[in-house]
Amino acid sequence: MESVGGWHPGHALLQLFLCQMLGLYTGWNPVSSTSLNNTVSSSVCGSCELSCCQEFWRFLLGLCLSRASASVLNLNCSLILLPMCRTLLAYLRGSQKVPSRRTRRLLDKSRTFHITCGVTICIFSGVHVAAHLVNALNFSVNYSEDFVELNAARYRDEDPRKLLFTTVPGLTGVCMVVVLFLMITASTYAIRVSNYDIFWYTHNLFFVFYMLLMLHVSGGLLKYQTNLDTHSPGCINLNRTSSQNISLPEYFSEHFHEPFPEGFSKSEEFTQNTFVKICVEEPRFQANFPQTWLWISGPLCLYCAERLYRYIRSNKPVTIISVISHPSDVMEIRMVKENFKARPGQYIILHCPSVSALENHPFTLTMCPTETKATFGVHLKIVGDWTERFRDLLLPPPSQDSEILPFIQSRNYPKLYIDGPFGSPFEESLNYEVSLCVAGGIGVTPFASILNTLLDDWKPYKLRRLYFIWVCRDIQSFCWFADLLCVLHNKFWQENRPDYVNIQLYLSRTDGIQIIGEKYHILNSRLFIGRPRWKLLFDEIAKCNRGKTVGVFCCGPNSLSKTLHKLSNQNNSYGTRFEYNKESFS
């Protein structure tokens, strides 16, 4: 039922969320609408402008649109922080309190949810700003002398631009729009892929945004009347000037000439409801309590607590045990840290102040600490300037200082801090009975930690068969984990479970050397030249595992991921279900 035709519970959640927002927007928030009604009816009815329908409508439309979009913004600004509490999500993913796989798969969609909330904030901010600009104009044009407290403008025909820039809500609103503009333009896919730094630094402005939001709603623009019982809407004020004085008999004859159609049982109610009251005292207004504070304080406190926890946890540097250089620009770092626990498939964030004071980069763990061995490790591919500088610090270039022996270098390792571990969908591969893991190039790292865990002890997990497919462009890349694969294969042969791990290696570049190494017979015999034929592979796995649910995991380029996703959603004649678990990278 889960991935029939590509629909799955994550989509349902998204649809529910959108419907909720639509409900908030159209049905608008009851509290703000009562106060809105009171505000509008008091100011409008009191000053007898009922005849000017057009202006009334414009007034109401501007106010209602801005209040409704504000409600939607409240919801989204509070929800957008929750997917970013990564430690909390990692805890939920691993805890026993979340037994269902369906719920864990929802956690995989956290980044998508964050982006959806962001886009919604952007759209509704636009609506909110437009509505308030109309309001600013209306407040200055329709200044009401009778209810001075209700006016946002200070005098009639005040320049709306002055309203915008000299009031607290106006100024904070303008600053918030500028901050939002900077954040949104730096968050597009093209910028994230090419200049991740710009995205990261501007996105940290969110804190400024939230502080401005707290100030924005404290301006007290929207007020409600505190003495409704002594001054109800539409009551007659006998002390008013002549322009508004309507004599009582005329009023009665105007309104009560229609006979009451129903029986006498309702007559008392009728008289009570329409009995025109005389105003006892002047209306008093008080500003509404800013609802936004209630909405956003919870998630903001949670997020700040999480950041504090992560900061404290990552304050102790790790001890680097060894640094190993692998072919094809890959470096392995093995390290040790006390009280560090991680599950296979999780990733950590490395921070090295000697390389860059502000940057930190995520890397998947290739070896997790176990009960017997506290060492854990990562494999890094040297791709950008941070990794190049990091490699130069850890592994000095071979041409210089060849007399320095390796063991002396260990004392000169720079300080390294790690944050994490954080969860990822690959943790789930041990919870399926049959898993298909496809890796492209350096994308093998999450699966390496899974293989290391299986090497340690495979019995506690639900996994009984693993199809491991690794596609590389360069033959040398297979050397990164060739030893691990061989040892694992031998172990399962010794334990008489030769079909537990099925290894298939593919070399996508067809020219060049086609042997991994002399001693790796196991891998050489499982090496294929050319790209895998996925349809045949899926059919073969389906035939061998009839009626089972196979978890499909892919860590590699987007095109590969899309192909596998499409194939997983297709039906096959053997009754095997493929569940695709997606990881999002940028």
Place this chain on the structure above:
Amino acid sequence: MGQIEWAMWANEQALASGLILITGGIVATAGHFTQWYFGAYSIVAGVFVCLLEYPRGKRKKGSTMERCGQKYMTAVVKLFGPLTRNYYIRAILHLLLSVPAGFLLATILGTACLAIASGIYLLAAVRGEQWTPIEPKPRERPHVGGTIKQPPSNPPPRPPAEARKKPSEEAEAAEGPSAGPQDNPIPVTDEIV
């Protein structure tokens, strides 16, 4: 921080500002505000900025994602040569375009955003960045057998190419005697048993 290309971000900002200007301009002219002609100006300026900024420039390192259908505008923008290549000119142009829209409330947001984009373009220009058009890569025809120049002239056993070349060059230079069509680099003796 040293390798950030600011021009790409400025480009996104300018495109977004153009859209904001168009929206603000539509609101101003449709609502018949006073001074609505500023709204009309804002629409025109917004359209111009969007068209100018639509083609994304090429990154210095790595591949650039093209916007969908941008090759037509790339051809037009390329025509102006140094006017569009230089980011100082773009920064000043955006600043000048943004000023008139600041007089009307509906378009004041577009002014602020375009001014910020102009500032980032100035930063990009100071760091020496330039707009280079993304050319479509000429499709390489696979040269089948391009490394095969000539079929081998000798039957096997053939030594590697270097050994084959040297004796033939020496032979040409010295104009030595050629022992027929077949030149054996290794002397072959016929053993008569």
